[in-house]
Amino acid sequence: MKTTGPEIITAMREKLQFNIGRHLYGILGTYQQLDRFEQQDLRHATLPNGLPFPSSINLNRILLASIKDEDLKRLIRKEARRPQTVKRALNNTLNSVLGDLLIESNVLIVKNLELIFAYDLDLSVFRTRATNQNHLLMLLPGERRSDHITIFHESSTRFHRPLSSNLIADNHLWELIDG
Numbered sequence: 052m053k054t055t056g057p058e059i060i061t062a063m064r065e066k067l068q069f070n071i072g073r074h075l076y077g078i079l080g081t082y083q084q085l086d087r088f089e090q091q092d093l094r095h096a097t098l099p100n101g102l103p104f105p106s107s108i109n110l111n112r113i114l115l116a117s118i119k120d121e122d123l124k125r126l127i128r129k130e131a132r133r134p135q136t137v138k139r140a141l142n143n144t145l146n147s148v149l150g151d152l153l154i155e156s157n158v159l160i161v162k163n164l165e166l167i168f169a170y171d172l173d174l175s176v177f178r179t180r181a182t183n184q185n186h187l188l189m190l191l192p193g194e195r196r197s198d199h200i201t202i203f204h205e206s207s208t209r210f211h212r213p214l215s216s217n218l219i220a221d222n223h224l225w226e227l228i229d230g
Contacts, residue, residue: 056092
């Protein structure tokens, strides 16, 4: 069901009060809808403790910045010959980055996940990291199509990616309504 930004914030605030269990959340929408949600709704919202929601993290930028220049050059050279080596290195970096970010704040909002899907990285790291006191919200450019979710639905079909149905619990996943 599609919902408004304020309704999502209200639902999130309720869920953030619980520290036991899995706390991976997702918001689906167009890039424009997600940007509007971030600028209009998240920016002015507060957590249950009264503090503002944290700013979202550009995961593409953080991942690339976390890899040393010489390591990045080496990975680029190996990419065509050894794609699994590059994928493994990026998976390790993603896991490490998420762990470090969740030490800084137990509520993390991530956006710009194109590298994750382009390299078909292991999304289960998000579920693993979003447990107990750690809450992780993914801003996902995608839409629900019947019983499955398509990421990058605004692009040509060759760039569409499915989102595993067991990654984010249905009651932790919202789709933004137009307008």
